Amino acid sequence: MLNGFRIGALASLATAAVFATPIDAQEALPVVEEWTVPYAESRPRDPMVAPDGRVWFVGQAAHYAAVLDPETGEFTRYDMDDGTGPHNLIVDEDGMVYYAGNRANHIGIINPETGAIEKVMMPDERARDPHTLIWDGNGDIWFTVQQGNLIGFMDKESQQVRLVDAPEIQGGRGTSSRPYGIKIDSHDRPWIAHFGTNLIGMIDPGSFELIGYDLPEGSRPRRLEIDSQDRIWYVDYSRGKIGLVVEGDGFLKEWDLPAGEQSRPYGMAIDKNDVVWAVETGIQPNRFVGFDTKTEEFVGMVEVGSGGGTIRHMYYDAETDSIWFGTDVNTVGRAVLSPQK
Numbered sequence: 001m002l003n004g005f006r007i008g009a010l011a012s013l014a015t016a017a018v019f020a021t022p023i024d025a026q027e028a029l030p031v032v033e034e035w036t037v038p039y040a041e042s043r044p045r046d047p048m049v050a051p052d053g054r055v056w057f058v059g060q061a062a063h064y065a066a067v068l069d070p071e072t073g074e075f076t077r078y079d080m081d082d083g084t085g086p087h088n089l090i091v092d093e094d095g096m097v098y099y100a101g102n103r104a105n106h107i108g109i110i111n112p113e114t115g116a117i118e119k120v121m122m123p124d125e126r127a128r129d130p131h132t133l134i135w136d137g138n139g140d141i142w143f144t145v146q147q148g149n150l151i152g153f154m155d156k157e158s159q160q161v162r163l164v165d166a167p168e169i170q171g172g173r174g175t176s177s178r179p180y181g182i183k184i185d186s187h188d189r190p191w192i193a194h195f196g197t198n199l200i201g202m203i204d205p206g207s208f209e210l211i212g213y214d215l216p217e218g219s220r221p222r223r224l225e226i227d228s229q230d231r232i233w234y235v236d237y238s239r240g241k242i243g244l245v246v247e248g249d250g251f252l253k254e255w256d257l258p259a260g261e262q263s264r265p266y267g268m269a270i271d272k273n274d275v276v277w278a279v280e281t282g283i284q285p286n287r288f289v290g291f292d293t294k295t296e297e298f299v300g301m302v303e304v305g306s307g308g309g310t311i312r313h314m315y316y317d318a319e320t321d322s323i324w325f326g327t328d329v330n331t332v333g334r335a336v337l338s339p340q341k
Contacts, residue, residue, distance in 0.1 A: 235265035
């Protein structure tokens, strides 16, 4: 249960409308490549690069996980029970695949060698919809439960699950503040974007206390990233902005995305140079937009060839300096940030 809740003081609001084009735009633009997934209308999403270089993802609408070999273009599918509705997956150092059974109140573990699936059922009926999973530095899992209004922790070895209550809100779509995107900082603390309200939260893993920072009224943060200085960058889906939160100070500043309120920023990643990449999904085709967190300028835009439909969650692979993503138009793709000249 929640031990306590604090809301950080709202800093003075600062908004910057920045539509900068890089001086050498051709040098800054990533190259987007896509593979058509051979399982029709399955909503492939949330890819992650495994230790062997292959790329795992889930098919949310068709109840499967699959792996793509980017070298050969070959796909291999692992079916789940009907009604699982997998939302997200992560892969451990041994190649075992952990997925969020979003419609079936469990975290599943796939053995790629055998295809066998082990299920860790949620200990509370409220935790019906595990949403987004992420590893911490100890190899354990933190995760969000959007509609159930919880943040969870699973000890990988014991498979014991502990749940923390997220704050409730009034009106709108029920009382859930909708814990959504989640990332881990350098101190192994999870930060959470609460999509149902104007809130970024952090959990102290020692006390399991949830500490919150208010965002500007009307903000709806959906995903977030953490830079090398442990600053929190988030995308505001409802207002079309990128914003900044700093521990202790709270909300500091926000910047309008190029498409403004129509941008609907969703998928998000940060690269090794502390450039935040967000995808504007309110426009078609979807568009990658880079934001340099050091210069506070937008550094490049590139459209997604397939259109994208909606790009929901992304994974940055530092080894290849590439961002992997899935689309609602049945492709899996990557944006190569440092293409060969």
